[in-house]
Structures are given as structure tokens and as C-alpha cells.
Amino acid sequence: MHHRHQAHRPGTHPQSTVRSPLGELEQAFLALAHRAEPLTFPAHLVCDEPDRAAWPIDRIRTHLAHPSTRAELREQTWREVVRRARELGEPWDVVAVAMTVPVLRRMLARLARPAHLERAEVEQEALAAVATALRTVDPGAGRLDRDLFSAADRAVHRLVYAARRRATRETGQVAAHLDRLCSTQAPHGEPVDELTVLARAVQAGVVDVAEARLIARTRLDGERMSRLAVEHGVSLRQLYRHRSAAEQHLAAHLRRQLQVL
Numbered sequence: 001m002h003h004r005h006q007a008h009r010p011g012t013h014p015q016s017t018v019r020s021p022l023g024e025l026e027q028a029f030l031a032l033a034h035r036a037e038p039l040t041f042p043a044h045l046v047c048d049e050p051d052r053a054a055w056p057i058d059r060i061r062t063h064l065a066h067p068s069t070r071a072e073l074r075e076q077t078w079r080e081v082v083r084r085a086r087e088l089g090e091p092w093d094v095v096a097v098a099m100t101v102p103v104l105r106r107m108l109a110r111l112a113r114p115a116h117l118e119r120a121e122v123e124q125e126a127l128a129a130v131a132t133a134l135r136t137v138d139p140g141a142g143r144l145d146r147d148l149f150s151a152a153d154r155a156v157h158r159l160v161y162a163a164r165r166r167a168t169r170e171t172g173q174v175a176a177h178l179d180r181l182c183s184t185q186a187p188h189g190e191p192v193d194e195l196t197v198l199a200r201a202v203q204a205g206v207v208d209v210a211e212a213r214l215i216a217r218t219r220l221d222g223e224r225m226s227r228l229a230v231e232h233g234v235s236l237r238q239l240y241r242h243r244s245a246a247e248q249h250l251a252a253h254l255r256r257q258l259q260v261l
Contacts, residue, residue, distance in 0.1 A: 020119070020120060020123060021120055021123040021124045022101055022104060022105060022108075022123045022126075022127070025094070025097060025098050025101060025127065026098065026101050028098070029057070029058070029094065029095065029098035029101070030058060032057060032091055032094070033056045033057045034058075038056040038057070039056065039057050039091065039095070040055060040056055040057065041054060041056075041060045041080075041081075042054055042080070043055040043060070045073065045076050045077045046060055046063045046064055046069060046074070046077045047063055047069075048070075057095055060077070061099050061102070064077055064099065065103070071143075074145070075143065075144065078099075078144040078145050079139055079140075079144060081095065081099060082096060082137065082139055082144055083139060084096070085134050086134070086139075096134050097130050097131050097134065100130050100145070100148055100149065100152070103145075103149055104123075104126050104127070104130070104149075107149065107152065107153060107156075108122060108123065108126065108156065111157075111160065113160060114160060114163050114164055117159070117160065117163045117237070118236065118237040121159070122156050122159060122160070125155050125156055125159045126152040126155060126156050127152075128155070129151045129152045129154070129155035129156075130148050130149075130151060132151065133147060133148050133151035133152075195216060195220070197254070198212040198215060198216055198250075199212070201250055201253055201254075204253065206249050206250060206253040207246045207249055207250055211242070211246035214228065214239075214242070214243050215247060215250065218243065225239055225240060225243075
């Protein structure tokens with residue numbers, strides 16, 4: 001039958017090339033700070049007695065995050081960063097978001113992320129929230145940085161909540177249909193088990209053999225998705241998406257089966 005999915009690609013090793021939006025942004029930020037003519041920022045905004053008039057942006061960020069930096073200095077620095085991002089555009093829009101990277105790393109390290117939600121997706125959501133907030137925050141408000149971090153925190157928690165709800169709903173649909181179908185009797189009176197249901201779905205062309213095995217091994221036998229992802233040489237997120245698509249086809253098929261019983 002025609003394969004709808006491309007989840008199994010033996011020989012590929014996505015774990016070795018895992019994309020990190022935070023890492024990519026950090027590289028761009030450091031490239032600006034360490035080029036032949038480093039991008040600089042007025043040092044007096046973040047330091048009472050700077051050793052020079054302007055510092056490279058990475059030194060500004062380090063000083064900005066230091067516990068000894070007074071709140072007043074921190075606030076006036078963020079106001080200027082936000083102003084430059086809005087009025088000057090590139091590269092200051094990149095710099096403004098990159099200023100949040102160290103805090104975002106700590107925030108996301110503490111986040112209880114579902115296994116099927118890839119880190120890159122969460123990082124991208126946090127960065128997008130910061131970029132949006134940079135355009136909407138009140139420049140005259142105190143603690144602009146807190147507003148930016150709060151926006152990122154809300155965004156990633158919404159993403160996690162939605163991912164959990166979606167996984168629970170998809171799992172529940174398939175389980176409910178399997179339970180109801182297995183509680184009925186086959187035409188000749190013999191009991192119907194889950195493996196039989198999956199085998200018949202394969203025969204009907206609803207799922208293929210690999211998809212049926214994936215559902216059986218993880219849903220019925222309790223094997224860990226992370227183990228199967230390594231086995232098939234795909235990312236965990238890819239495998240969850242592959243199983244989700246197969247289960248949606250299976251759930252629709254089982255609903256039709258129940259209607260005719």
C-alpha cells in the first residue's frame with residue numbers, strides 16, 4: 001500500500017544534528033560582539049564607573065545579569081535596548097532578543113516538557129514570544145525585562161498544556177474504540193483482542209504493518225517511545241507525529257466499525 005508517512009529513515013541520526021533556536025541566536029549574537037569592529041553599547045547605562053565609553057554587547061549582557069547591577073541601571077539599559085530594537089531594526093532587534101537567552105535557558109531547563117514535545121519547538125515559542133513582546137511592551141514601564149520573560153513563560157506553558165491535552169485526547173480516542181470493539185463478539189462468536197483489531201486494520205489498508213507494530217509495541221506492550229525512536233533513527237517528535245497520524249486513521253476506522261455492529 002502507499003505509505004503516508006516518512007518516519008522511518010534508517011541510517012539517519014537526527015540526534016547528532018538537533019537544532020537549537022537558542023543556540024543559533026546565541027551564535028549570531030556572539031558574531032556581532034566578536035567581529036573585527038564589535039557591536040557596542042553605551043557602558044554608562046549599565047555601569048556606574050565604566051572603564052571605557054562603550055562595551056561590546058556580550059559584556060553589556062553579562063553585566064546586565066550580574067546581581068550587583070543596580071535595578072535603576074538594569075531598567076535604563078533595557079529601555080535603550082528596546083528603543084534601538086524598535087527604531088533602528090537590524091541588528092538591534094536580534095540583540096534585544098539575544099539579551100534574554102541566558103534567562104530563557106534557565107527557565108526552559110526547569111520546564112516540565114512532555115517527551116513528545118521537542119526542545120527546539122519550545123525554544124522557538126519562547127523566542128517568538130519575546131520578539132512579539134518587544135514590539136508591544138510599554139517602554140516607560142519599570143522592569144521591561146520581567147515583561148519579556150513573563151511573555152516567554154506564558155507562551156511555553158500554553159504550548160506544553162496544548163501538547164499534553166492533544167496527547168491525552170488522541171490516546172483516549174484509540175483506547176476507547178479498542179475497548180468497545182474488543183468487548184463485542186466477532187461474527188463467529190470468538191472474542192476479539194486488540195492485536196486482532198490491529199491485524200484487521202492492516203488487512204483493510206487503514207494502517208500499514210509498521211504503524212500497527214508501533215501502536216502495539218507502545219500502547220499494548222508499554223515499550224518506551226524514546227527507545228523506538230533510537231531504533232528507527234528518527235527524532236522522538238517525528239515518531240510521536242507518525243503514531244498520532246496512524247492512530248487518527250485507526251480511530252476513524254474503529255468508529256465506522258462500531259456503527260455497523
